[in-house]
Amino acid sequence: MFSAWLWYLELCPQLFGFPVAIRGAVHHPEVTMAALAASWSWVRMNSTTLISVALTFGSLVAPIHVHAHEVEHKDQIASEVLLQASQSWKGDKYQYPQGTPLITVKTVVFQPGAKSKPHSHDMPGAALIQEGELLCQVPTTGLSKLFVKGDVLPTTFKNDLHTCENKGSVVAKALVFYAGAVGLPTSYYIQK
Known part of the structure; x- marks a missing residue:
């Protein structure tokens, strides 16, 4: 998913003239904070354009496949045995009744x-x-x-x-x- 957003960050400046600092931030971490702040201001002012671009080009990005073993569902289902018994609390041995x-x-x-x-x-x-x-x-x-x-x-x-x-x-x-x-x-x- 992150690589798809990097693709948008690289493609959109070329197509729509986003400030160069965004492009530089993708591959050049030495871009100054001031340049990034100026770029971010431009992005905020043009957020409708960005959303439109993301929705338009979103269908062009190859689908991302996530395998079941990569998705973790920790603590969503828990099971605990509360009782297993073959006799009652006072010692009677259990038998199932006849019938349906x-x-x-x-x-x-x-x-x-x-x-x-x-x-x-x-x-x-x-x-x-x-x-x-x-x-x-x-x-x-x-x-x-x-x-x-x-x-x-x-x-x-x-x-x-x-x-x-x-x-x-x-x-x-x-x-x-x-x-x-x-x-x-x-x-x-x-x-x-």
Whole structure:
């Protein structure tokens, strides 16, 4: 691209009488600052002509090809694994349910002091705590774990029912993903 502009700087003075200092600046760095300043004043006064010349002769310049490996797209896309799990946060081994696969994504919001009914899930899942904190407990075993904003957890799977409670003073919000099957509810509320 720079070489194309040098071509304009060399061609345009010959065609349109630009001051010689511009031509000299291209190949002769010893051109004085005063001469360049005078040339720049002339260019500013005739900027419409310069733009017209650039647009007119722009189609005559050979296209510049940029290869994909020369263009850098640093930091435009980033990927980070937040969770990979083959079992739940309490140790249940995951198995996919039978039937036609169905992915479900939902938001669950807990007001301060809210507590879910004891429940579990017949499918693998994951939850991202977006706001607040949740205390998850298994009443039959006494196992509990506190999850806070930014935590990603593998949801429980079958076996013991659990509860989730917002013990904080602000709303708790979780984004939950389930890998289930058509006709299968994401949660159940009786011990199997």
